[in-house]
Amino acid sequence: MDISRRTGTLDVGGKARGMYWVWNSGYIFFKLEGKTVNEIDSLQKRFQYHIGGYGGYDAKTINNIKMKTLALGKVLVSSKKNPLINIQVDIAKFFDNINPVKVAEHRSVMWGDWSVKIADNYYSIFNLGAVKY
Numbered sequence: 001m002d003i004s005r006r007t008g009t010l011d012v013g014g015k016a017r018g019m020y021w022v023w024n025s026g027y028i029f030f031k032l033e034g035k036t037v038n039e040i041d042s043l044q045k046r047f048q049y050h051i052g053g054y055g056g057y058d059a060k061t062i063n064n065i066k067m068k069t070l071a072l073g074k075v076l077v078s079s080k081k082n083p084l085i086n087i088q089v090d091i092a093k094f095f096d097n098i099n100p101v102k103v104a105e106h107r108s109v110m111w112g113d114w115s116v117k118i119a120d121n122y123y124s125i126f127n128l129g130a131v132k133y
Contacts, residue, residue, distance in 0.1 A: 036104075
């Protein structure tokens with residue numbers, strides 16, 4: 001649908017601000033930015049990974065959509081019970097996973113072969129933590 005009609009979570013001027021590529025007309029599924037302490041040149045410390053790609057609208061493209069089911073078991077929700085579900089993210093596992101990511105070699109990844117490798121990595125870094133009532 002036209003971008004002006006997207007609301008709620010998909011509103012690129014609202015809740016989706018910073019998670020949409022105007023240059024590529026698509027949403028970013030995973031974004032990780034930071035600095036590394038392992039570089040001598042202070043300008044080269046920055047890295048950014050903005051991963052999107054949904055398989056294409058009119059033509060086939062990279063598809064970096066990853067879906068993972070986290071088995072919750074039974075969670076009781078009522079007017080008296082408001083559970084907090086903790087999703088854990090292991091960022092170290094992101095860098096040292098199926099496709100090890102070396103910041104010095106891949107400072108900025110948004111699209112292409114490395115975006116597919118990074119998508120394979122980020123799939124496994126999310127796990128279910130505790131469910132608290």
